[in-house]
Amino acid sequence: MSSLTDRYLAATLRAVPAPRRAEIADELRASIADMIDGRTDAGQDRETAEREVLTELGNPERLAARYADHRLQLIGPAYYLAWRRLLRLLLATVPIAIGALVAVLDAVDGDSVGSAIGVGVTTGIEVVVQVAFWVTLTFAVVERLSLPLHLPRWTVDQLPEDRPAGRGVPLADTAVSIAALVLLIAFLPWQHFRSWVRDDGGDHIPVLDPALWRFWLPALIALLVAEIVLQVARHRAGRWTWPLVGAKVTLDLAFAVPVAWLVLTDRLLNPEFVQRVDWLRDGANLDVVYTIALVAVVASLVRNTVAIAAQARRRAA
Template identity: 35%
Template sequence: MTETTSDLTERYVWAVTHRLPAGQRDDVGAELRATIADMSEDRLAALSGDPMAMPISSGRAGSADSVTESVVGDVLVELGDPAVLASRYRGGARQLIGPDLFYDFRRTVTTLLAIVVPVTLIVAITVNLAIEDKSLGAGIGEGVVFTLQVAVQLAFWTVVAFALAERARSRTTSTGATNSTEPGQAWRPSQLPKLPAGRPIRLSGTIISAVVSLVILAWLLAQQFLSSFQTPDGDPIPVLDPALWSFWLPVLIVFLVADVAVSVISFRARRWTFPVMMINVVYNAVAVGFVVVMFTTQQVLDPRYVVAFRQSSPDLDPGVGVHFVLLIVVLIGVLDIVKAIRGYRQRG
């Protein structure tokens, strides 16, 4: 095959195999290449004995290359929509979350649960035993129940996010963004996306980033009203110093919303282009810098909360938790910057 027809074949193979589990991709790719080559050779052999049946390219008889490309295009039309073919290879249809997104969805849920569930369980049990001063059985039992509730909520909202993404994809017909075909329209090779250059920006990473930002945002709002400690009047003592709401926390909320926007922009670009890389680098640098300044120049914890915490758990220092959170924020920011730069350098 010529370079043009080989490119067309590879684009089709990629459009099918990137929807499959990693373990299937090599075998299915080899099978598809062999099938396309055999079908193309059969068609060319049949056409060689009938000059009047030669394909027409751009309204006139084409060269050998254009004839071969046209034959390969006809073969791909016969094989059909890559999304449908990939679904057949996997076996079974999934309606709420379609074949394009299902394995990204499964990977996202697995990753989130693997990270969030153990951390939530440890924190919940520690709070129940060390701060709430509950018995061992009650502390563990309530911690398990709370963790299960968090896991259910996490899974539910991830399903909602992917279901909305699936509906959005089904309405998108832009070339290269999807291979899905609108009802009543025949799939054509012109709908094939270009071959990816470098590492793609996956939806699973976008969903994880958005979910984490929204969870932090929800906690910032909830910590004012849901607290382990109360004033003598029975009012909840917030974890964070209320004085931060005069400037620092509203700006932090803006950064959290911006993080979701940056993730969506990056995913829509699909690739680590220079603008996408710069947006991620600048955002992470500014956001991390802001958090570092806030943590090092401001009183982050409410003084009343610190007093109540130390009275409840004299052996524990809440300041250690503040430094740990700051370390995690800096580490994540640096890793995101490195990922963006590496993704741009590996774009091909």
């Protein structure tokens, strides 16, 4: 287990420009040591002195902002971090959920798949604007009225476990990502040979159109294998570098575009499978399934691209 000082330094240095990290680390470590020594010389035990010194220094994000000369003033220093945390949480979930819901409802009402997706994307963008506006307005009013947020006071117990600034990809995260990719690869032949739907003779009916095995399914499997290699490369690099971001976005596009095209041209599902599943033949249910698939593909592509680009930018800052 790393010391509280090491964890505090790591949390601070993540938010300062990379060229200044070594200088700031030395300066801050020396200052903390001097303050701790001053307390221990006065008779205080070292562990208690360390906790009190770090608590007095305060939230490492605020300290990093001072070192980086980054002013937390969009809302104001007293409310900025709470505003940013809430806004990030809402923007990561609400627009996608509402946009997907609107797209599905439009498809159920009888609109075409393309029209439903367009409405869903437009709605999602509108929700982004509305969430950003109302959250910011609310915090601006709260600040002007000096209303207390009653947030819990920051303590050193909230520090994340130490992780080197340049290497931050846990082995467990990489293992989970690779396991999900392996399961997806395994599903493709499984659905062909072991589908849960059978014909009159008892033979399994593939879920996906068997004609896709001539090119598209092998190509998609190759892309998934390449994604596994990319995950291993990211783990070895310890972070998302810009070349890895470029490779990831390229692979995601190479996977998402064909899948979207197969959905839009009604070539993804096996027609015999659709005929055997009563629910898919009922009304617009097949369009709903295709709409959900398209929204999921597009949302995943956008979310992954934004997330890894943000991580790469933070690491390179």
